[in-house]
Amino acid sequence: MGLIVANVVNQVSATAGATSIAEDVKFTFSAHALHYNLFGLGLTTSTPTLQNFVDKLTSINLNTIRGQPESTIDGDDWFDLLPFIGIERYISIATAADNIPHACGLVYPLSPFPNDPTKNFGAGPNQLTQLVSNFSADVAGDFDNFVFDITVEGVDANDKPNPLGYMKFVQDSFTSGAVDSVRKTDVTGSRLLGTFNFQTTAFDDLAAAAAFNVTGIREQAISFADNIKVGPYKPSRTWSMQPTFRTTASPLGYMKFVQDSFTSGAVDSVRKTDVTGSRLLAAYNFQTTAFDDLAAAAAFNVTGIREQAISFSDNIKVGPYKPSRTWSMQPTFRTTASPTMVLDLGHFLSDYGWKNASGALGLNIEGANIKIETRAGVASEATRVYGCTLVRNGA
Numbered sequence: 035m036g037l038i039v040a041n042v043v044n045q046v047s048a049t050a051g052a053t054s055i056a057e058d059v060k061f062t063f064s065a066h067a068l069h070y071n072l073f074g075l076g077l078t079t080s081t082p083t084l085q086n087f088v089d090k091l092t093s094i095n096l097n098t099i100r101g102q103p104e105s106t107i108d109g110d111d112w113f114d115l116l117p118f119i120g121i122e123r124y125i126s127i128a129t130a131a132d133n134i135p136h137a138c139g140l141v142y143p144l145s146p147f148p149n150d151p152t153k154n155f156g157a158g159p160n161q162l163t164q165l166v167s168n169f170s171a172d173v174a175g176d177f178d179n180f181v182f183d184i185t186v187e188g189v190d191a192n193d194k195p196n197p198l199g200y201m202k203f204v205q206d207s208f209t210s211g212a213v214d215s216v217r218k219t220d221v222t223g224s225r226l227l228g229t230f231n232f233q234t235t236a237f238d239d240l241a242a243a244a245a246f247n248v249t250g251i252r253e254q255a256i257s258f259a260d261n262i263k264v265g266p267y268k269p270s271r272t273w274s275m276q277p278t279f280r281t282t283a284s285p286l287g288y289m290k291f292v293q294d295s296f297t298s299g300a301v302d303s304v305r306k307t308d309v310t311g312s313r314l315l316a317a318y319n320f321q322t323t324a325f326d327d328l329a330a331a332a333a334f335n336v337t338g339i340r341e342q343a344i345s346f347s348d349n350i351k352v353g354p355y356k357p358s359r360t361w362s363m364q365p366t367f368r369t370t371a372s373p374t375m376v377l378d379l380g381h382f383l384s385d386y387g388w389k390n391a392s393g394a395l396g397l398n399i400e401g402a403n404i405k406i407e408t409r410a411g412v413a414s415e416a417t418r419v420y421g422c423t424l425v426r427n428g429a
Contacts, residue, residue: 036190037151038063039352041183042165045334048072048090048180052171056097057184059162064197065188066145066156068165070094071124071356073137073334074177081130085377086176088113088138095166096142096202098157100425103166105202111418112140114376115230118383121148126326133330136177144200146227146388146395146424151189157200158427159191181334185355197427199224204421210250210410218257219406223423227388227396229254229406232418236380237270246270252411254384259403264386266409291318298338306345317342319357388422395424 043057059068072091076082091109098104107115116123124139141148142165145155165184172178206219233250240248247268255265294307321338328336335356343353387396408419 036063036193037352038186038188038190039355040186041355042068042186043182043184045073045181045183048167048169048182050172050178052092052169054166054168056164056166059096059165059184059186060160061157061162061186061188062159063188063191064156064158064194065162065186066143066151066153066197067148067187068142068144069139069183069185069187070142071137071139071183071185072180073135073182074180075331076129076132076134076136077172077178078175079130079132081128082136082176084125084128084138085110086173087128087136088377090169090172090177090180092168092170094142095164095168096162097164097166098162099160102163104425106205107203107420108205108207108418110377111230111232111381111420112142113138114378114381115383116140117376118230118381118385119143119146119228119388131330135325135328135332135334137325137334145197146201148187151187151194154194154196154198155200155424156188156194156197158195158197161200161427183356199424199426201227202423202425203230204423206406206419206421208417208419210413210415210417212413213410214252215410215413217408217410217417217419219408219419219421221399221404221406221421221423223421223425224398224400225394225396225424226256226386226399226404226421227424228386228422229256229384230420230422231269231381231383231408232378232416233269233380233412234415234417235412236378239380247411249411250380250415250417252409254409255407256386256397257405257407258399260405262407264397266407267384302340314344317344321357325357399423 042059046055074087088110093106093108094112095103096105113123121141121143126137144157145153147153147155167182202223204221208217231251235250237249249269251269253266253268255262257263290311292309296305319339323338325337337357339357341354341356343350406419406421
């Protein structure tokens with residue numbers, strides 16, 4: 035399989051003011067993931083918060099041949115969604131020292147299985163047009179000097195010419211009505227994989243002796259032509275239904291680790307490590323100077339390993355890519371500090387078969403009048419509902 039890993043943009047300034055920056059993502063191959071890395075310098079004498087860092091990225095819009103935008107998700111919703119679907123993120127350690135580099139790495143799933151290029155999903159050739167990053171203005175005494183990288187991961191069109199569909203997030207951001215009022219969110223696409231939600235009042239926010247159902251979202255249901263087919267169910271139903279990171283053992287071979295231990299040469303020198311075996315599954319590395327070791331105002335690329343690539347007979351086939359590209363593809367949460375798993379406990383996911391191991395994914399909604407019906411448990415509070423759908427490729 036012709037796996038492709040390539041830079042889309044590198045170290046683009048997010049500017050100090052509120053702005054939107056569009057990058058072209060019209061690829062001639064099938065793309066299953068976009069890796070998005072955000073960098074910034076601390077600008078405070080107190081420990082900055084991850085929430086404030088992520089809030090720099092207000093939202094992401096994905097433009098396609100079908101719509102501009104066709105898919106929208108807020109930055110903090112995107113950050114909190116990923117663990118629910120088995121995708122880990124990178125978060126640098128927050129520090130109070132002024133001008134210390136901070137970063138986070140996220141993956142935008144174009145496929146329901148962005149970690150598995152062999153699955154026949156993703157955006158087919160020439161389906162995508164632009165990825166638009168919407169940024170808020172820098173906050174005084176918080177962070178500044180924000181820049182971002184985008185890397186695409188895909189498969190040669192000859193190996194995956196007709197993927198079955200790509201991911202779309204249908205956002206409905208609203209203020210809830212009266213208690214027990216119902217908001218109906220229209221959803222389009224081929225298959226409904228899940229409903230991802232934000233409620234201002236989560237279960238853990240309830241006051242002493244509060245009723246158990248006064249969360250922002252009291253219950254949800256999926257209706258087909260206004261006839262409920264799934265639910266109604268309460269948000270607490272989803273607690274035991276969250277998909278986990280799944281893996282299967284392969285009987286087709288055994289693991290081998292080829293070690294190359296060395297002292298690096300000059301900056302920008304290249305070390306070529308010979309690898310043998312049947313299939314290369316990953317490159318695992320140790321660098322003495324990691325991102326979290328960088329000094330105040332250091333450049334973001336002066337880590338021990340600046341970039342890596344995989345070459346076949348000295349012809350590069352994968353990369354070059356920066357270590358930060360791998361942040362969003364690690365199957366474990368890599369930190370030496372206590373991990374922050376989500377930004378807000380108000381996020382929850384209802385999974386309708388997003389990662390089924392075999393058979394069709396999710397609910398068939400092709401050509402149907404589909405609505406997510408959200409019943410309010412708290413009046414007049416900020417709520418966001420996303421229909422997470424699979425869209426067929428094609429004009």
